[in-house]
Amino acid sequence: MTAVLTITDATLLLGDGDETVRALDEVSLEIAAGELVAVVGPSGSGKSSLLAIAGALTTPTSGSVRLGSTELTGVKPRELTRLRQQEIGFVFQSGNLVPALTSIDQVRLPLTFGKVADPRDPLELLAEVGMDHKADRRPHELSGGERQRVGIARALVTRPRLLLVDEPTAALDRKRSQEVVGLLADESHNHGVATIMVTHDNDVLHHCDRVLEMVDGRLTAAVIGSA
Numbered sequence: 001m002t003a004v005l006t007i008t009d010a011t012l013l014l015g016d017g018d019e020t021v022r023a024l025d026e027v028s029l030e031i032a033a034g035e036l037v038a039v040v041g042p043s044g045s046g047k048s049s050l051l052a053i054a055g056a057l058t059t060p061t062s063g064s065v066r067l068g069s070t071e072l073t074g075v076k077p078r079e080l081t082r083l084r085q086q087e088i089g090f091v092f093q094s095g096n097l098v099p100a101l102t103s104i105d106q107v108r109l110p111l112t113f114g115k116v117a118d119p120r121d122p123l124e125l126l127a128e129v130g131m132d133h134k135a136d137r138r139p140h141e142l143s144g145g146e147r148q149r150v151g152i153a154r155a156l157v158t159r160p161r162l163l164l165v166d167e168p169t170a171a172l173d174r175k176r177s178q179e180v181v182g183l184l185a186d187e188s189h190n191h192g193v194a195t196i197m198v199t200h201d202n203d204v205l206h207h208c209d210r211v212l213e214m215v216d217g218r219l220t221a222a223v224i225g226s227a
């Protein structure tokens, strides 16, 4: 079976001259459909850089990043934009919702950027994340956990193959954190989405199929609970 995401020997140098930082150092990673993989590690270890190359936001200095069988470094800008909009979903720390839009319109938003082959129904998706009863609310009327749920629905509406999640529980209490990461696990498993979640929250790692640790730009397997 082809992995959804295959990163091979990716090195990312940032800055210039004497100030060059090796944000990623020969990182290799394969993620299959339906897998939720957590990436933990200290601040500055390269976790955001990993999400950036996985999401085609940055090209590694060397090495390869493949989405399915497509090598991202060889893709033209227009196709790259389509891949980012339709085949990759992003979920950010605080939901990153548009202040003026209702929950249902947040979820519809990615469908307005271009033709999507097989979108999910926005209202059904809101129901699946437990937010259909607040479809007409704006972000300031929602709790942190509710905003995250809407943000997750928005990221999934195009049926992405790959979901990239950055610190989804940073603003949430313990109970809401469990619910949100449990939801990410269900969505990954039930809809065959390959998900990478960066987190500092050890309490949510039991929801994940694998836990990897990033240290000084290098990625290694971590033992759940000891990360």
Ligand SMILES: Nc1ncnc2c1ncn2[C@@H]1O[C@H](COP(=O)(O)OP(=O)(O)OP(=O)(O)O)[C@@H](O)[C@H]1O
Binding pocket: 014, 015, 021, 022, 023, 041, 042, 043, 044, 045, 046, 047, 048, 049, 050
């Ligand atoms: N634009 C840049 N120019 C130079 N160095 C950078 C740049 N962006 C990040 N870095 C450096 O690259 C390294 C990796 O940063 P990155 O943001 O990927 O780490 P992180 O693990 O996500 O950190 P955090 O947990 O604090 O978000 C750090 O040493 C950082 O200072």
